[in-house]
Amino acid sequence: MVHHSSNQPEAARSFAVEVVRTLREAGHEAYWAGGCVRDRLLGREPKDYDVATDAQPRQVRKLFGHRRTLAVGASFGVITILGPKGAGQIEVATFREDAGYSDGRHPDAVHFTTAQEDASRRDFTINGLFYDPLEERVIDYVGGQDDLRLGQIRAIGNPVERFTEDKLRMLRALRFTVTFDFQLEPQTLDAIRQMAEQIRVVSPERISAEMRQVLTGPRRAAGIRLLIDSGLAAAILPELNEAAATDPKCFERTLEVVDRLDHPGFSLALAAAFWPTVNTETAGKIGERWRLTNKEIDRIAWLLDRHGALDAVQHKAWSSVQRVLVAEGAGDLLDWMQAERATDEADDADVAWCRRQLARPHEEIDPAPLLSGADLIEHGVPRGPIYRELLDQVRDAQLDGRIDSTAAALQLVDRILSEN
Ligand code: ATP
Ligand code: MG
DSSP states (O other): OOOOOOSOHHHHHHHHHHHHHHHHHTTOOEEEETHHHHHHHTTOOOSSOEEEESSOHHHHHHHHOGGGEEOTTGGGTEEEEEOSTTSOEEEEEEOEEEEOOTTSSSOSEEEEOOHHHHHHTSSBGGGSOEEETTTTEEEOSSOHHHHHHHTEEOBSSOHHHHHHHOTHHHHHHHHHHHHTTOEEOHHHHHHHHHHGGGGGGSOHHHHHHHHHHHHHSTTHHHHHHHHHHTTHHHHHOHHHHHHHHHOHHHHHHHHHHHHHSSSOOHHHHHHHHHTTTSOHHHHHHHHHHTTOOHHHHHHHHHHHHHTTTTTTGGGSOHHHHHHHHTSTTHHHHHHHHHHHHHHTTOOOHHHHHHHHHHHSOHHHHSOOOSOOHHHHHHTTOOOSTHHHHHHHHHHHHHHTTSOOSHHHHHHHHHHHHHHO
């Protein structure tokens, strides 16, 4: 479900109260439902609020008016209510049960039903809670509050049946376990182990959306371990499975590095998880398989290819170092190095040195070039592949401080050409 999150939590919350009040004053049953209830009980700010009600979609629309509602989800019982400025929008869903899941992902049809049935069709007990914001009361048909207290992710009902209906739930189970730092309830985990292979019916976009949350969250190493342990990695990320099996000790170190990354983006987290076993080419295939953006795929490759490029950087020519430091991915590379140094309890003077360089004014570390292709044309150099070579050498000389004027750059060009 696509949500347009509000940017003002207080406005979103009071709008969510108003939506429930409006439905109740019209004689309907209505509660906050699912993720928002869970998040509030965990002391987290909900991303958005969902309301569940016994009102039918057309009644909801009538009550809130066509101008303030969207009916894109009406066929499965969902009406979107547009909030006042800053309050975002709220999805009001009629209590429903899902009938039949022949594709292993989406219900074939929905039937409107009671609150209790609606709780039972949800995936995990902690996601099956309702909250009445008018009476400030939790309505718990599925034992969700106990599992919140225990810190565990447990499928509602029979886990094998629930995962058979919708295979994406296997990956959601893992994602919730990791993002809340919970345990995966043993029978729920067992069911995933039995069925992990079937995760393949889920679209790559959905798989990578879940993986993104796992790998950019704070417990990403635990997430990778669970991915392997549950059998899901064998189905969606066999390359990592192999890396873990080939050299377990090396893989432990990789996981420690991954865990130490400070708020990494998806590309950095993946590159660090791939190193040193999954090569650039294979990483690119994984990126394409998961429909990552070209920018993300390029960043992963850039990072893997630059691993080590800044090691002992103080002893390297500035001209080679500078090209790495001025690249867009330099921040990621340094964060990665820092995590590696910490893991290996190694000296991180090189990282600190690079960060000091990056703190200098941009025109100092990346000065305007002394020479361009146009200058070479004007200087009468015949066009050809030599241009790239000449400009590179001039740039090196400039960065390393051997020349500091266009005249000196042209002299260098003449010298190189006469030597060739
Ligand atoms: P998030 O913080 O990721 O938004 P969420 O629990 O709100 O977590 P949503 O995907 O927004 O997740 O779904 C809202 C609610 O709908 C869930 O809390 C759950 O009750 C139910 N739900 C979502 N996806 C499924 C599913 N695949 N199977 C069963 N119930 C689901
Ligand atoms: Mg949600």
